[in-house]
Amino acid sequence: MIQDDCESPVITNKSPHPALKNTSTKSKLTPFKTVVAFSSKNQAGIYRPNHEQCPPITMENSFTEALSHTNFSTLDWILVVLYLSISVLIGLFVKKYVRNMTTYLGAGRAIGTCLGIATMTGTEMGLITVMYSSQKGFTGGFAAFHIALAAAIVTFIVGATGFIVCRLRDLKVLTIPEFYERRFDRKTRILGGVMLAFGGILNMGLFLKVGSMFVVGITGMSQDSRALPAVMTVLLALVLVYTVMGGMISVIVTDYIQFVVLSFGILAATVVCLNQLGWENIVNTVQELKGEEGFNPLMEGSGFGWSYVAWMFFTAGLVSCAIWPTAVARALAMESTKAVKKQYMWSSLSFMIRFIIPYFWGICALVYFTTSAPDLQELFLPTDPNVEPVNNLYAMPIFLGRVLPVGLIGIITAAMIAAFMSTHDSYLLCWSSVITQDIIAPIRGKNFSTASRIKWTRILIVVIGLYILYWGLIYEGGDDIWDYMAVTGAIYFTGAFSLLIGGLYWKGASSTGAFLALLSGMTALLGLDPVQRLVGLKWVDPKTNEDVQYLSGDEVGLMTVAFTMVVFVAGSLLFPDKPKTQSTKPIEA
Amino acid sequence: MNMWKTLWTILFFGSITLFAGMAVWVTIGGFRDIKTLFQRLSEDQSVDEE
Numbered sequence: 001m002i003q004d005d006c007e008s009p010v011i012t013n014k015s016p017h018p019a020l021k022n023t024s025t026k027s028k029l030t031p032f033k034t035v036v037a038f039s040s041k042n043q044a045g046i047y048r049p050n051h052e053q054c055p056p057i058t059m060e061n062s063f064t065e066a067l068s069h070t071n072f073s074t075l076d077w078i079l080v081v082l083y084l085s086i087s088v089l090i091g092l093f094v095k096k097y098v099r100n101m102t103t104y105l106g107a108g109r110a111i112g113t114c115l116g117i118a119t120m121t122g123t124e125m126g127l128i129t130v131m132y133s134s135q136k137g138f139t140g141g142f143a144a145f146h147i148a149l150a151a152a153i154v155t156f157i158v159g160a161t162g163f164i165v166c167r168l169r170d171l172k173v174l175t176i177p178e179f180y181e182r183r184f185d186r187k188t189r190i191l192g193g194v195m196l197a198f199g200g201i202l203n204m205g206l207f208l209k210v211g212s213m214f215v216v217g218i219t220g221m222s223q224d225s226r227a228l229p230a231v232m233t234v235l236l237a238l239v240l241v242y243t244v245m246g247g248m249i250s251v252i253v254t255d256y257i258q259f260v261v262l263s264f265g266i267l268a269a270t271v272v273c274l275n276q277l278g279w280e281n282i283v284n285t286v287q288e289l290k291g292e293e294g295f296n297p298l299m300e301g302s303g304f305g306w307s308y309v310a311w312m313f314f315t316a317g318l319v320s321c322a323i324w325p326t327a328v329a330r331a332l333a334m335e336s337t338k339a340v341k342k343q344y345m346w347s348s349l350s351f352m353i354r355f356i357i358p359y360f361w362g363i364c365a366l367v368y369f370t371t372s373a374p375d376l377q378e379l380f381l382p383t384d385p386n387v388e389p390v391n392n393l394y395a396m397p398i399f400l401g402r403v404l405p406v407g408l409i410g411i412i413t414a415a416m417i418a419a420f421m422s423t424h425d426s427y428l429l430c431w432s433s434v435i436t437q438d439i440i441a442p443i444r445g446k447n448f449s450t451a452s453r454i455k456w457t458r459i460l461i462v463v464i465g466l467y468i469l470y471w472g473l474i475y476e477g478g479d480d481i482w483d484y485m486a487v488t489g490a491i492y493f494t495g496a497f498s499l500l501i502g503g504l505y506w507k508g509a510s511s512t513g514a515f516l517a518l519l520s521g522m523t524a525l526l527g528l529d530p531v532q533r534l535v536g537l538k539w540v541d542p543k544t545n546e547d548v549q550y551l552s553g554d555e556v557g558l559m560t561v562a563f564t565m566v567v568f569v570a571g572s573l574l575f576p577d578k579p580k581t582q583s584t585k586p587i588e589a
Numbered sequence: 590m591n592m593w594k595t596l597w598t599i600l601f602f603g604s605i606t607l608f609a610g611m612a613v614w615v616t617i618g619g620f621r622d623i624k625t626l627f628q629r630l631s632e633d634q635s636v637d638e639e
Binding site: 112113114115116117118121142143145148149152249252253256259260263264267270279283287292295296346349350352353356357360 | 590593594597598600601604605607608609611612614615616617618619620621622623625626630
């Protein structure tokens with residue numbers, strides 16, 4: 001379409017802004033009117049061929065221009081630097097308390113209820129959760145709220161009943177694979193440790209990339225500048241310093257500070273969003289754009305559906321609080337099982353908030369773009385179906401950058417960066433301790449002193465940190481973030497689900513059944529897009545040129561869980577354990 | 590659809606309100622827990638040194 005003024009665009013094939021080549025966030029969502037789901041394809045630029053005097057208006061320029069409208073100021077940078085400095089000082093201060101693996105990994109099992117809630121929330125309300133959740137809200141509308149509700153209900157039930165977590169706490173293990181050895185045998189522990197570390201470290205691969213997108217979006221920093229990789233490297237270095245030095249103690253104290261800053265920060269930001277846009281306006285705009293699909297997650301076309309909702313009860317609910325090792329690690333560090341139950345029941349509210357507020361911000365971004373920011377609407381929801389939209393992971397940070405006032409935006413950014421760091425410190429500690437305690441230590445046997453274990457854990461923290469830095473700054477893959485995380489996580493938790501429940505609640509569970517169940521968790525890889533295409537579960541329809549999928553990611557996930565359970569039960573019944581000696585008998589309820 | 594709208598409205602404002610209250614409680618209680626944590630760690634350290 002050619003217009004007479006310089007403002008109207010036409011499509012070109014100029015090379016796109018690097019941000020537009022970033023990680024895809026494709027998911028099974030209904031398009032907004034004529035807008036198609038985003039992809040990782042390079043986006044074309046735009047120009048005005050009939051008016052050479054007009055400067056070429058490329059998508060990259062439009063995106064850079066949109067980024068520059070942030071309210072982020074020098075004061076906000078000062079707030080961010082101040083906060084980060086405090087975190088590092090804490091790590092250095094608590095180093096003197098680290099004497100053995102129990103204090104390094106378990107903070108001496110002396111965590112009170114309130115601190116337990118704060119640290120659980122601090123760890124689990126990570127920046128990547130906020131980013132992909134806000135994206136879900138942007139694309140799914142209020143229907144996405146069902147995930148938050150599922151997380152809250154299941155976490156509360158786990159807390160009320162003590163399901164899985166209290167029994168683990170009673171056993172006084174430091175890691176989940178340690179439980180595997182106690183209940184089954186050493187080879188199960190080693191395999192469990194390998195699966196856990198493998199899935200977990202892969203799972204972290206895109207954290208830095210997604211974190212950098214938030215920093216770019218809210219600060220207006222150029223994606224092309226050298227400042228961005230330097231910022232990400234500095235952040236990771238800070239995390240490594242205080243995690244290596246202080247272990248779980250510094251993780252918990254920094255999590256507490258992050259909880260305080262983040263809680264009040266996100267509540268204040270939410271109030272600003274409500275004042276800016278108005279609740280009625282938000283609801284009515286979503287209704288106009290999406291109809292009932294924007295509210296009802298069970299509806300065909302909402303992008304969710306019954307199988308997805310069931311999958312969310314399992315993953316966002318049970319796995320997130322009772323099987324994912326970083327959450328379980330908090331339970332193992334609590335002072336008593338009574339404190340564990342209280343922690344989980346109260347944390348159910350935090351688990352809901354960590355989803356529902358980012359969803360709401362994503363919804364607000366959508367409403368803001370369509371009602372108050374035509375430049376952003378054109379970038380994220382272009383009316384021309386031939387123009388690819390910008391990766392909508394940027395939607396929330398750009399929106400917040402525009403509506404939050406100076407000062408509050410600095411506090412939120414500091415809190416989000418803190419959330420980014422607290423996720424990293426917990427995960428780095430978790431995966432490195434799994435490798436030390438559950439792979440190296442069982443192999444080396446008694447010749448592995450406490451000092452060596454701590455030393456190895458620290459070395460591994462640095463090594464894994466370097467891998468994440470390399471992967472996050474160099475990797476340019478086109479994977480869907482949620483699918484990538486779900487699949488890499490499922491490699492571990494599909495097998496772990498059977499082993500934990502079977503091992504804790506079924507006397508007939510055997511080590512052979514456990515070993516086979518862990519291996520069968522690898523079938524979760526069938527949920528990954530390239531694997532699906534390879535084995536014929538997904539293909540392009542030659543008539544419509546659109547993807548046809550035989551099984552969705554959530555369906556693969558549910559089937560993998562069922563498959564590992566069947567394998568576990570069958571393996572245990574067919575290959576029962578030999579009668580055990582007193583030292584290796586499973587702990588009775 | 591009205592049922593869903595009502596559900597999400599109640600859920601959103603209810604959870605925000607409860608979370609605000611919990612945030613205050615956890616902030617105060619968590620500070621006390623940190624003091625207790627360091628006291629216990631210091632006591633354990635003293636015992637080890639003896």
